[in-house]
Amino acid sequence: MSGGPKLNVRVAEVVKVNDLITRFRFVARDGGLLPAFSGGAHTVVEMDDNGTRRLNPYSLMSDPEDRTGYEISVRRDDAGRGGSLYMHRHVRPGMDMVLSHPVNLFPLDNRARKHLFIAGGIGITPFLAMTRQLARFGGRFELHYATRNPALCAYGDSLKAAHGDRVHLYFDEQGDTLPLADLLSRQPLGTHLYCCGPKGMLNWVRSAAATAGWATHAVHFEEFTAPATGAPFAVTLERSGKTLTVGSTQSLLEAMEAAGVDAPYLCRGGACGQCETDVVRCDGRIDHRDHWLTPEDMATNTKIMPCVSRFEGRTLVIDR
Amino acid sequence: MSLDVEYAFDEFFRDETFVDDFTYRNSPAAIRRFPFPFDRDDYMYSVNMEPHVPGRKGSVFEKTFDVDEHYVSEMRDRARILAKDPLRCQSLPHMTLAGWDLLELIMESKAREYPQWFSLTKNGDRWRWINRPLGIDHSFTFLDETTLPCGPMEYITRQTQGDFTLQDEREGTLWVDAGMVTTQADWSLDFDIGMNFHEWHAPVPLAHEKGIFDRALKFLLKLQHGAPVRRFNWTMTVNPLLDTAPETYPEWGYMRTTLNQENMGHMMHLRVELQALFRLPRSNAIAFSIRAYLGKFEELVTVPKWGRRLHRVVRDIHPDLAAYKGFLRNRDAMAEWLSSYDDGAPTSPGWWPED
Amino acid sequence: MTKTEFPPSIRSRPVYGELEPRAGIFHLIVADGEGADAVIALFAKAADAASMLAKSHILYTAGPNGTDEWDRIAALGAAQAQKAASVPTLLFRLARVLQDVQMGTQIYLTGTEGLMGQAERDIMALGFPHSDIQKEHRGSTVRRVQCVHCKGVTENVRTDPFQCSHCGLHLFVRDHYSRRLAAFQGVNIDAEDRGQVPPPVERFR
Numbered sequence: 001m002s003g004g005p006k007l008n009v010r011v012a013e014v015v016k017v018n019d020l021i022t023r024f025r026f027v028a029r030d031g032g033l034l035p036a037f038s039g040g041a042h043t044v045v046e047m048d049d050n051g052t053r054r055l056n057p058y059s060l061m062s063d064p065e066d067r068t069g070y071e072i073s074v075r076r077d078d079a080g081r082g083g084s085l086y087m088h089r090h091v092r093p094g095m096d097m098v099l100s101h102p103v104n105l106f107p108l109d110n111r112a113r114k115h116l117f118i119a120g121g122i123g124i125t126p127f128l129a130m131t132r133q134l135a136r137f138g139g140r141f142e143l144h145y146a147t148r149n150p151a152l153c154a155y156g157d158s159l160k161a162a163h164g165d166r167v168h169l170y171f172d173e174q175g176d177t178l179p180l181a182d183l184l185s186r187q188p189l190g191t192h193l194y195c196c197g198p199k200g201m202l203n204w205v206r207s208a209a210a211t212a213g214w215a216t217h218a219v220h221f222e223e224f225t226a227p228a229t230g231a232p233f234a235v236t237l238e239r240s241g242k243t244l245t246v247g248s249t250q251s252l253l254e255a256m257e258a259a260g261v262d263a264p265y266l267c268r269g270g271a272c273g274q275c276e277t278d279v280v281r282c283d284g285r286i287d288h289r290d291h292w293l294t295p296e297d298m299a300t301n302t303k304i305m306p307c308v309s310r311f312e313g314r315t316l317v318i319d320r
Numbered sequence: 321m322s323l324d325v326e327y328a329f330d331e332f333f334r335d336e337t338f339v340d341d342f343t344y345r346n347s348p349a350a351i352r353r354f355p356f357p358f359d360r361d362d363y364m365y366s367v368n369m370e371p372h373v374p375g376r377k378g379s380v381f382e383k384t385f386d387v388d389e390h391y392v393s394e395m396r397d398r399a400r401i402l403a404k405d406p407l408r409c410q411s412l413p414h415m416t417l418a419g420w421d422l423l424e425l426i427m428e429s430k431a432r433e434y435p436q437w438f439s440l441t442k443n444g445d446r447w448r449w450i451n452r453p454l455g456i457d458h459s460f461t462f463l464d465e466t467t468l469p470c471g472p473m474e475y476i477t478r479q480t481q482g483d484f485t486l487q488d489e490r491e492g493t494l495w496v497d498a499g500m501v502t503t504q505a506d507w508s509l510d511f512d513i514g515m516n517f518h519e520w521h522a523p524v525p526l527a528h529e530k531g532i533f534d535r536a537l538k539f540l541l542k543l544q545h546g547a548p549v550r551r552f553n554w555t556m557t558v559n560p561l562l563d564t565a566p567e568t569y570p571e572w573g574y575m576r577t578t579l580n581q582e583n584m585g586h587m588m589h590l591r592v593e594l595q596a597l598f599r600l601p602r603s604n605a606i607a608f609s610i611r612a613y614l615g616k617f618e619e620l621v622t623v624p625k626w627g628r629r630l631h632r633v634v635r636d637i638h639p640d641l642a643a644y645k646g647f648l649r650n651r652d653a654m655a656e657w658l659s660s661y662d663d664g665a666p667t668s669p670g671w672w673p674e675d
Numbered sequence: 676m677t678k679t680e681f682p683p684s685i686r687s688r689p690v691y692g693e694l695e696p697r698a699g700i701f702h703l704i705v706a707d708g709e710g711a712d713a714v715i716a717l718f719a720k721a722a723d724a725a726s727m728l729a730k731s732h733i734l735y736t737a738g739p740n741g742t743d744e745w746d747r748i749a750a751l752g753a754a755q756a757q758k759a760a761s762v763p764t765l766l767f768r769l770a771r772v773l774q775d776v777q778m779g780t781q782i783y784l785t786g787t788e789g790l791m792g793q794a795e796r797d798i799m800a801l802g803f804p805h806s807d808i809q810k811e812h813r814g815s816t817v818r819r820v821q822c823v824h825c826k827g828v829t830e831n832v833r834t835d836p837f838q839c840s841h842c843g844l845h846l847f848v849r850d851h852y853s854r855r856l857a858a859f860q861g862v863n864i865d866a867e868d869r870g871q872v873p874p875p876v877e878r879f880r
Contacts (some may be wrong), residue, residue, distance in 0.1 A: 005546035036421075038604040064602060065463075095852030102547045104604040109412035113802045133602075136463075137417065183701060187778040188800030213779040214700030217491055266542055268610055274542050293322055407826070491806065508823050514855035515687060522687035523851055566823045570844065573866030649867075650780060 004266070007034060007043075011095045012069055017154045021122060022088050023073045025062075029096060033067035037102035039130030040194075040222075043070060044100040044268055052250070053257060056083040056226065057269050059103055059125040059196075061155075063132045070099065073154065075122040081229055083247040105271045106196070106222045108134070113190035115141040115290060116183065119207055120197025121148075124148045124155060127196065131163055146170040146178045146190060146201070164318060180205065184212040196222035223271045223291040227251040230310045231289065236317040238280050251307035256320065263306065264320055270308035277318050279304050284313010323469060323478055324449045325399070326455030333392040333453055339400075344560035346619050350389055354615045355380045356623075356671045357552040357592045361632040363641075365527045369539060372548035376672075378592055381550070384429035385480055386438065392453050392482050394503070399640065401502040401563055402478070407510040408565070410476045411486070411498035418486045418498060419473030420463055422599035422607050426476045451479055454459055473498055482594075482611030485509075489604055493517050494540060497605075503612045505555045505564040505591060506569070506646060525640045545599040553593040553610075556647040556654070560589055560614045579650050583588065584657040585618030588650070590630065617657065623673040627661030632657060676792035678713065679812040688850040689788070691812040696721040699781035703732040704753075705769060705794045708738015709763065709814030710786025711747050718751060728753045730804045732772060736765045738787060739831045740815045740880075762790050767852060769794060773801060785811040789819040789830060792857030805854060820848055828858050834875035836864045847874045848879075 009026035016022050028034050037060055047054040052229040062071035064144050074087045091097070106126055109117060115134060117127045124145055134141050144162065147153040159167045170176045184193075193214065195205040202221055209219045229249050236243045237256065246255040253275055256263045266274035270290030279286070279302055290305035297303045304311075304318060329335040336343045343600035346354065375381025380388075402408055407621035411419055427449055430439035439450040445462045456479065460467040468475045477484045477500035485499035493516045512520045517530075525662045527533060543549065556574045557564055579587060591614055598607045635655040642648040678693060684880045696702075706714050706812030709757040714733065721727045731753040737743035759765035782798060784791040791810050799805045817831040827841025835848040839861065853860070865872050 004544040036601040037545075038602055083536070100602070101544055107489065107604045109414075109802070110417070110488070110603075111802045156359060185777065185779060188801075189773060189776045189778060189780060189798075192802070193778075204749050211698060213697060213781055215778070215804050217804030217806050218778065266544070273538070274543065491804070508860075510826065511821065511823055511851070511853050511856065511860055515853065519687040519852075519854075522685040523849070528686060568824075570824060570863045570866045573863070574869060576867050 004103075006046075007099045007101060009034075009070070009099055011091055011093050011099055012096060014091060014093055017073060018152055020075050020152065021073050021154050023061075023071055023077070024087065024091060025069050025071045026097065026099060027069045034070055035101060036067055037064045037070075037129070038104050039064055039108055039133035040106035040126045041102035041129070042106075042126075042267070043072070043102055045072070045081045045087075045088055046085060046098040047091075049082060049090075052082075053254065054081075054083045054086065055254075055265075055268055056087075057267055059106075059129070059222070061125040061128040062131050065121070065133075065136065070102075073122065073125050075225070079229075080226060081251075081269055083226070103266055103272070105267055106135045106194070106220065108139075108194075109192045109218075109220070110139075112192035112218075113140070114192075115139060116187055117141060117143040117145075118178065118180070118183075118193065118195045118197070118201070119143065119145040120201040121146075121152070122154070123191050123195075123201070123222065124159075127194075127198075128155060128159070130194070131159070131166075135163065141165055142168070142183075144170070144178050144183065146172065146197070149173045173210035180208050181212065185210060186213065190218075192218045192220065194220045194222075211220075217259040223269070226269065227308045228289065228310075231312065233311045233313075233316070235311065236315070238317050239320055251308065252304070252310065256306065260320045261320060265307055268307045270305050273305075275305055275307050277304050277306055277320050278302065279316070280319050281315055281317040282311075282313070284311060284314040286311050286316070323399075323454075323456060323475070325395070327392050327396050328453050329392055329456060331462045332389055334389050336390070336393045338393070338397045338560055338562045342559050342561075344390070344393070344507070344614065345617060347389060351619045351622060352673060353379055353388075354620065355418050355552065355592050355594055356590075356612055356615075356620070356626050356629075356673070357554045358629050358633050359669060359671045361629050361667060362636055364638070365530060369536075369549045369597075372550040372598075380613070381586045381609075383433045384548075384596070385433075385482075385609065386424060386594070387430070387434055387481065391481055395454060395479060397562060398500075398502045399411050405567060408502050408567075409477070409500045410509060410513055411471055411473055412514065414470060414499035415473070415486055415488065416465065418488070418600055418603035418605035418607070419471055421483065421603050421605065422486065423472040423476040424462070425598060425600070425607065428478055430480075431577070454479055463528075466541045473500060477578065480609075482609050485608045486600075486603075487517075487606040487608065489541065489620070491516075492541070494606060496520050502565075503611070504565055504610070505553075506566055506591070510567070513551060513588075514549045514649070523644075525644050526638070539595065541605060543597060543599045545601050548596055548598040550594060550596040553595060555591050555593075555645040555649075557591045557614065558587055558650075561603050562612060562614065576646070576649060579653060581653065581657055584653065585621070588615060588617045588654060588657075589614045590620060591615070604622060617654075621658070621661040624661070625673060627658065627664070628665060629667050631658035631662035633653060679814075679816065681812075681816075684850045687702045687852050688809075689730065689792070689852055689854075691791075691810045694783050694785060694809050694811045695777050696782060697781045697809075698725060700777060701729065702727060702781050702783065703776060704733045704783045704785075704794050705735075705765070705790065706733065706748070706784070707736045707765075707786035707790040707814070708740060708742040708746070710738075710790075710811075711735065711744035713813050714783075715747060730754060732756070734759060734765050734768055734772070736760070736762055737788070738814045739746060739789070739817050741808040744859045745835050747794045761794065764792070766793055766797060769797060773798065784808060786793065786813055787817065788812065789817070789857070792819065792852075792854070796855065799854070807877035818848060819858045820846065820861040821853070822846055822861050824863060828856070829861070829868075832861075833877055833879050834874060835878045836875055837861070
């Protein structure tokens with residue numbers, strides 16, 4: 001079956017963290033233990049949103065050794081496709097839900113002499129699990145976490161309490177800027193850098209690390225992105241013999257699943273490569289939004305990642 | 321280090337050797353469950369992965385980690401090899417957590433699937449492990465190496481048949497960064513440890529050009545926790561030497577020159593590796609279990625289908641593969657011996673003896 | 676002498692590129708023998724060689740074939756440059772330098788495989804990704820070979836087969852290479868047919 005093995009869970013807690021963020025805790029329905037996981041892992045949450053099946057990836061933020069439950073934090077996105085709104089509005093304690101086994105596309109490099117974490121906003125979630133895992137096994141790290149203001153600095157206090165001076169908080173509205181260039185210039189050889197946050201921050205860190213001469217394989221980004229909305233488009237699935245319309249708040253992958261086509265997937269965020277599909281015919285422009293395909297694949301429109309990418313034009317036929 | 325072990329042989333666990341007087345052999349029941357690897361009359365590489373889910377009852381696929389009549393003797397042979405060469409078990413410093421993942425996976429599987437032999441009781445992080453065939457009763461603290469007599473990977477793989485390697489995932493590939501390797505088909509852990517997937521498979525002929533390793537790697541990077549997979553590999557070994565290591569090649573290499581039509585059935589062994597691959601939870605590493613089964617030619621030809629098929633595979637194999645697998649010099653003699661068990665009749669598809 | 680062309684080989688056999696100046700807060704350069712030519716070419720390519728030299732540390736030793744171009748290295752005028760008496764003494768100096776080097780440092784290795792491999796091994800051990808270390812082969816192609824049987828490493832192997840300098844077995848030289856050991860693999864050539872050792876051929880110069 002596509003998507004791999006599943007975990008049957010029940011919602012144990014729903015906690016409003018601040019105006020934008022709500023935390024959810026899931027426990028095994030049979031009362032047993034969930035698998036341990038590695039810092040940086042995510043789970044794919046299955047939602048039945050009024051007949052629309054949504055599968056959204058969220059970073060696991062709880063202690064990886066706490067097998068009694070998993071926690072995720074969801075930032076409400078009023079302009080998004082609806083997954084975060086569903087989580088905020090409809091998910092209540094006691095509800096049964098289904099999760100994927102943890103998958104890690106943002107792992108720690110455990111050979112590192114030191115780990116340097118840079119987080120922006122909701123991008124803090126993978127680092128909550130990573131810092132707990134490192135603290136337990138004695139790894140060296142520094143966490144630098146930027147948010148708009150103290151009220152939106154989710155988990156800042158608990159991070160400070162747990163890790164003290166290793167945690168540094170910055171508030172944009174107070175003109176308090178993360179001193180990136182300085183940080184990058186004083187890390188011992190063998191340090192690895194990890195960044196998770198809004199796109200602007202990722203680009204900022206990527207270019208600053210390149211300017212500072214950082215080893216490219218020592219710089220890691222949480223790449224997966226929620227699928228964006230867009231204009232509806234038609235697609236023909238050659239092997240299945242079906243033609244579908246992909247709705248504006250639906251991904252191509254979701255449209256195939258809704259039509260009963262079993263398509264492979266893992267991260268649903270354009271990062272893992274599992275859903276890679278050959279394009280048979282393309283008369284128009286594929287809006288490639290993934291981090292997987294090579295620039296050549298994208299330029300020649302020979303492949304598409306149905307979990308995030310969209311299409312504009314006359315005809316799109318794919319090998320599925 | 322040494323585990324405090326008492327080898328308990330009985331009517332099931334055979335007392336036998338894999339060196340010197342070579343008393344190893346399979347019981348009739350073990351021959352019937354031998355994992356014959358050829359599902360057709362010819363052989364070429366393929367990725368050939370399938371989900372590692374419980375297979376036919378009584379088969380080597382039934383349990384997560386098969387424990388058979390050779391268990392106690394194989395563990396004694398492993399201890400013998402490690403006493404002579406501790407470099408056969410190594411773990412780079414960042415792989416200790418993956419070792420704990422492996423220990424947990426094996427202990428939980430064995431206690432669940434073989435309760436007559438193994439038991440695991442947990443009180444928080446205080447665990448008590450009982451291994452009756454090896455006479456071990458040991459309490460330790462999970463994730464605390466100081467409570468074990470050796471590292472967690474070494475501890476559990478001294479009690480588990482088959483070689484193990486642990487692969488770290490970085491930079492879009494897998495790195496063989498830890499392993500227990502004493503039953504290998506001529507590769508050196510000490511030399512290969514730290515290499516990536518394509519590097520440690522570099523000496524394998526033909527398969528790179530066919531894209532086998534590119535496809536296998538892509539598949540493995542998507543391996544998910546809770547969904548292990550398995551595949552076969554095979555080679556030929558003269559005498560029941562589980563340990564055909566490059567390290568000791570000067571001690572066993574000459575045996576390849578001692579074969580003739582009289583001793584072929586007894587001395588030549590088909591060596592089958594059942595490889596199972598597991599994504600590990602805490603470390604995100606991938607464990608390879610590489611379990612070697614040895615079957616004497618004279619044992620295998622007691623199944624008529626296998627006798628016919630083995631003859632055809634050996635006779636027709638690509639010479640580069642025969643050379644890589646180390647039997648090119650004996651290939652014609654092997655085919656000649658096997659030919660008397662091949663009457664030319666058609667064989668049924670699949671590998672099961674009775675189908 | 677320009678960079679060396681090696682015949683196509685298996686995937687574990689290292690391949691080398693050409694040193695290119697890259698942006699960095701510091702430049703650590705390790706070279707032996709004819710590697711001096713690559714170091715000089717590296718600075719010749721730099722947009723601002725003077726400022727790159729002001730942030731450079733060069734460690735140099737003569738090559739296994741006796742080539743010694745230290746005078747040309749010294750004349751470059753790097754902020755720091757040392758000549759080591761041998762590869763092992765160069766590696767002691769490198770270990771000390773690595774203690775204080777920061778991320779953002781560009782690392783360049785050039786010369787023979789034995790020197791580059793051992794420097795790479797020591798840098799990797801600190802958690803630095805080996806794929807971000809630049810390497811360019813120059814000069815002698817003699818090999819560092821580990822005997823898979825006794826584990827002893829024989830330096831500057833010229834012939835195939837050769838006799839292990841530790842255990843005395845006759846070994847053939849594979850292209851299989853371990854980055855962790857910085858060595859090619861040597862395997863007993865007469866294990867099956869004892870005493871049948873073919874005459875050695877000079878394959879590495």
